[in-house]
Amino acid sequence: AQTVTQSQPEMSVQEAETVTLSCTYDTSESDYYLFWYKQPPSRQMILVIRQEAYKQQNATENRFSVNFQKAAKSFSLKISDSQLGDAAMYFCAILMVAGGTSYGKLTFGQGTILTVHP
Amino acid sequence: DAGVTQSPTHLIKTRGQQVTLRCSPKSGHDTVSWYQQALGQGPQFIFQYYEEEERQRGNFPDRFSGHQFPNYSSELNVNALLLGDSALYLCASTFSLLGDEKLFFGSGTQLSVL
Numbered sequence: 001a002q003t004v005t006q007s008q009p010e011m012s013v014q015e016a017e018t019v020t021l022s023c024t025y026d027t028s029e030s031d032y033y034l035f036w037y038k039q040p041p042s043r044q045m046i047l048v049i050r051q052e053a054y055k056q057q058n059a060t061e062n063r064f065s066v067n068f069q070k071a072a073k074s075f076s077l078k079i080s081d082s083q084l085g086d087a088a089m090y091f092c093a094i095l096m097v098a099g100g101t102s103y104g105k106l107t108f109g110q111g112t113i114l115t116v117h118p
Numbered sequence: 119d120a121g122v123t124q125s126p127t128h129l130i131k132t133r134g135q136q137v138t139l140r141c142s143p144k145s146g147h148d149t150v151s152w153y154q155q156a157l158g159q160g161p162q163f164i165f166q167y168y169e170e171e172e173r174q175r176g177n178f179p180d181r182f183s184g185h186q187f188p189n190y191s192s193e194l195n196v197n198a199l200l201l202g203d204s205a206l207y208l209c210a211s212t213f214s215l216l217g218d219e220k221l222f223f224g225s226g227t228q229l230s231v232l
Binding site for chain 2: 004037042043044045046047091093104105106107108109110111
């Protein structure tokens with residue numbers, strides 16, 4: 001079974017500054033995807049960024065980037081130029097792939113609440 | 119283009135009752151997954167439906183059951199409600215040929231069991 005651990009229950013950042021959210025995971029499989037999701041007060045889970053395990057290059061999406069360390073099983077999210085709208089709960093998640101199929105079974109971490117101060 | 123829609127938004131039930139939650143997938147999607155998110159926790163996978171059949175199931179008791187209709191919409195049924203079933207229930211959809219790495223989530227149904 002796979003597990004995802006987010007060791008920072010809460011983080012805060014000043015507007016326009018940079019913040020990094022930590023995530024570690026454990027799996028014995030070699031084929032998987034890693035995700036960061038954002039959940040604002042509206043409760044909808046919004047995909048922030050996705051990383052394929054077979055890709056060594058770190059994924060980037062505008063102000064969001066990841067530091068994927070496969071050997072260390074670490075997957076941190078860096079938010080640059082933080083904005084007030086970035087305030088939300090952030091979840092790290094892993095999706096296993098077996099025989100080309102994943103069956104939608106995301107495993108989530110416990111979440112990190114991000115506060116952005118003006 | 120409507121995204122994933124869930125109904126109702128909020129629901130209050132008492133212990134022992136039964137509840138049905140509904141989900142309409144994003145246009146073009148044929149696969150629906152359900153998650154339970156307790157307060158302050160990450161979502162947990164309940165099950166996934168594809169071609170009107172349950173394809174995989176998480177660690178949830180048989181009180182949790184589902185259904186998928188020919189139009190790909192889905193229902194989640196919970197029988198004999200317990201206080202611990204109080205949670206946000208999220209539905210997510212994808213198109214099977216694209217893979218589950220492209221899941222889209224709805225805004226959820228908040229279930230309160232009194």
